[in-house]
Amino acid sequence: LLLGQALGDAIGFVVEAEPPDVAREYVKEWLRNGRAGERSHPQFPFGQYSDDTQLARDLVRSFAECGGWIPADYAMRLAELFGQRRDVGAGPGTRSAAQRLLSGVPWQESGTAAPYAGNGSAMRAGPLGILIPEPSAMCQAAREQSRITHLDPRCAAGSIAVARAVALATFPTIEPGPFLNDVSQCVASEDAMMALRIADLTEWLSLDPVHAAEHVHRAGFDASQREGWQGISAFVIPSVLWSLYAFLRSPDDYWETICTAVAVGGDTDTMAAISGAISGARLGRVGLPSHLVERLNDRGDWNALALIDLAHRAASFINRPVGD
Numbered sequence: 001l002l003l004g005q006a007l008g009d010a011i012g013f014v015v016e017a018e019p020p021d022v023a024r025e026y027v028k029e030w031l032r033n034g035r036a037g038e039r040s041h042p043q044f045p046f047g048q049y050s051d052d053t054q055l056a057r058d059l060v061r062s063f064a065e066c067g068g069w070i071p072a073d074y075a076m077r078l079a080e081l082f083g084q085r086r087d088v089g090a091g092p093g094t095r096s097a098a099q100r101l102l103s104g105v106p107w108q109e110s111g112t113a114a115p116y117a118g119n120g121s122a123m124r125a126g127p128l129g130i131l132i133p134e135p136s137a138m139c140q141a142a143r144e145q146s147r148i149t150h151l152d153p154r155c156a157a158g159s160i161a162v163a164r165a166v167a168l169a170t171f172p173t174i175e176p177g178p179f180l181n182d183v184s185q186c187v188a189s190e191d192a193m194m195a196l197r198i199a200d201l202t203e204w205l206s207l208d209p210v211h212a213a214e215h216v217h218r219a220g221f222d223a224s225q226r227e228g229w230q231g232i233s234a235f236v237i238p239s240v241l242w243s244l245y246a247f248l249r250s251p252d253d254y255w256e257t258i259c260t261a262v263a264v265g266g267d268t269d270t271m272a273a274i275s276g277a278i279s280g281a282r283l284g285r286v287g288l289p290s291h292l293v294e295r296l297n298d299r300g301d302w303n304a305l306a307l308i309d310l311a312h313r314a315a316s317f318i319n320r321p322v323g324d
Helices: 002-013 020-031 051-066 071-083 092-102 135-147 153-169 176-187 192-204 209-219 236-249 254-263 268-283 304-315
Strands: none
Touching: 002 051, 002 254, 002 268, 002 304, 020 254, 051 071, 051 268, 051 304, 071 092, 071 135, 135 153, 153 176, 153 192, 153 236, 153 268, 176 192, 176 236, 192 236, 209 236, 236 254, 236 268, 254 268
């Protein structure tokens, strides 16, 4: 899962915030043409992943080192990342919440208030779908980790959706209708609109990516882009929907999933990170391109081998009570 998320993140990070035409050209000429890794982000070499994976990684670190989910510990680690200025590409909601944590605000109150509803908590929630197998406990943990930085219930709903999708991706068979209904039911008590949008995805999942993007735009899922289409923004609803769409279009093909996630433009690193985490949970390391996985890093640290070791350490605490 961590490798799938990190690689999707690193690939999407190259064209983060670029419009659809730039993202499509990147997918066509570079990703689909055997040239992935030859083009990099303007400020970082290829392989650098963003805060999407940094924060998911630190969630797993917290779980491994505490022997289970402790929200206060994770909040401390999140604040430290920002306090030490090691974050890469973080959004305003998460950044301001980190500053409140650093100033002493309790984690239960540190989140950025509604109506701000970015995807900063959903992007890091995927590991919870593996680390906490019991659905109600997983939902509670996803809700708590979201609250640290985002107080809008739509953000908690997005986090629950991503974590549950990761859990479902590990099942032998993927049937889109039941898959989406399950995710929708999990988030319904958190936000009814998010639940409805996820359930309705079954109606446009058959559309090819170009027409699916047109549908997202016309339907007004992305309130920040009413004037002109610049791809999918960091608003939690459309970015989670597109991540689910990208995965379900090709649940057994990691590369196709990432290409679909990126080609739409906009917040490409986050959508590729989320869909990459879901796909990685399903396919494992063998389903990822090894020559690109080997280049993953966080400013020269936390490479693929370190991420694998972390995942193994965390896995030893699955289904064990905290402190056991």
